[in-house]
Amino acid sequence: MSNDHRLAVITGASSGIGLAYAENLAERGYDLILVARRRNRLEEIARQIQTKTARSVEAFVADLADAKDLSRVETLLAERADVEVLINNAGLGALGPTSHVTADALENLIKINVLALTRLTHAVLPGLLKRNSGSIVNIASMIAVMPTPSGAGYSATKAYVLNFTRSLQMELSKTNVLVQAVLPGPVRTEFFEASGLTKAPFPDELFMSPEELVRSALLSLDRRELICFPSLEDEAHWSAFEDARVALSRALMKSGRPATRYAGSSPM
Numbered sequence: 663m664s665n666d667h668r669l670a671v672i673t674g675a676s677s678g679i680g681l682a683y684a685e686n687l688a689e690r691g692y693d694l695i696l697v698a699r700r701r702n703r704l705e706e707i708a709r710q711i712q713t714k715t716a717r718s719v720e721a722f723v724a725d726l727a728d729a730k731d732l733s734r735v736e737t738l739l740a741e742r743a744d745v746e747v748l749i750n751n752a753g754l755g756a757l758g759p760t761s762h763v764t765a766d767a768l769e770n771l772i773k774i775n776v777l778a779l780t781r782l783t784h785a786v787l788p789g790l791l792k793r794n795s796g797s798i799v800n801i802a803s804m805i806a807v808m809p810t811p812s813g814a815g816y817s818a819t820k821a822y823v824l825n826f827t828r829s830l831q832m833e834l835s836k837t838n839v840l841v842q843a844v845l846p847g848p849v850r851t852e853f854f855e856a857s858g859l860t861k862a863p864f865p866d867e868l869f870m871s872p873e874e875l876v877r878s879a880l881l882s883l884d885r886r887e888l889i890c891f892p893s894l895e896d897e898a899h900w901s902a903f904e905d906a907r908v909a910l911s912r913a914l915m916k917s918g919r920p921a922t923r924y925a926g927s928s929p930m
């Protein structure tokens with residue numbers, strides 16, 4: 663192991679955003695462990711990045727919806743003392759009207775977008791805290807703040823990712839461990855196809871390439887930003903959203919009594 667060894671673990675690295683993180687982090691000098699299900703693709707990607715960058719790149723084939731496989735990745739994250747960065751990127755959409763999406767597809771969505779991301783964060787955190795350094799990047803979506811029909815389950819999982827990340831940020835505020843939420847808009851990847859749609863429900867001009875997205879998100883990480891909306895031009899929109907949330911939180915903390923409009927008994 664060379665002296666400049668720094669290790670990043672990226673889930674969902676066999677395509678799209680995860681692949682772009684892999685290429686970019688290797689260019690920045692990180693050794694990589696790439697996690698996904700498609701062995702051939704993952705091994706080919708690992709070979710190509712290794713050849714191009716001379717970094718060590720390992721393919722770790724795992725289905726994050728499978729409890730045993732997930733546990734193998736957790737063990738890896740808990741036992742490797744050299745993990746500096748975890749990119750929790752693997753995810754899917756299970757899009758469509760909720761009554762058309764199967765219950766199994768919704769369960770699978772929650773297993774990957776929520777459960778795996780939570781367990782992997784939990785597994786890597788003690789080591790990062792012990793060394794008081796490193797980063798976890800959780801890939802959410804702009805849909806986390808845009809509940810939408812035909813994306814009920816998806817939007818809910820990404821709202822979870824946002825709130826999970828934000829609460830963790832508060833817990834870790836006195837440490838050097840950074841947990842960032844990235845909230846992309848539409849990105850040109852295999853996502854919509856994998857999520858059961860033949861056509862993405864967004865106009866072309868809203869799409870970013872995965873390379874542009876990751877370049878922006880890593881610049882944001884360099885600046886130690888906690889929240890990254892890669893396509894949001896005017897950050898005042900997010901500040902206004904936050905101000906409204908804080909005002910609501912304050913109002914909710916004023917009393918435990920039923921509000922005046924709920925006084926009296928309801929007609930049966």
Ligand SMILES: NC(=O)c1ccc[n+]([C@@H]2O[C@H](COP(=O)([O-])OP(=O)(O)OC[C@H]3O[C@@H](n4cnc5c(N)ncnc54)[C@H](OP(=O)(O)O)[C@@H]3O)[C@@H](O)[C@H]2O)c1
Pocket residue numbers: 673674675676677678679680697698699700701724725726727751752753754755774801802803804845846847848849850851852853854856
């Ligand atoms: N594309 C967009 O418009 C967009 C917008 C906002 C947020 N996002 C988020 O960005 C992340 C990456 O998506 P993408 O756009 O890059 O889509 P993608 O090209 O479909 O990539 C998804 C990745 O997740 C992996 N994955 C899926 N199920 C898995 C499982 N059970 N176990 C392990 N790995 C699994 C896939 O690998 P294998 O199939 O090889 O397992 C693949 O590498 C997701 O969290 C997505 O929600 C995407």
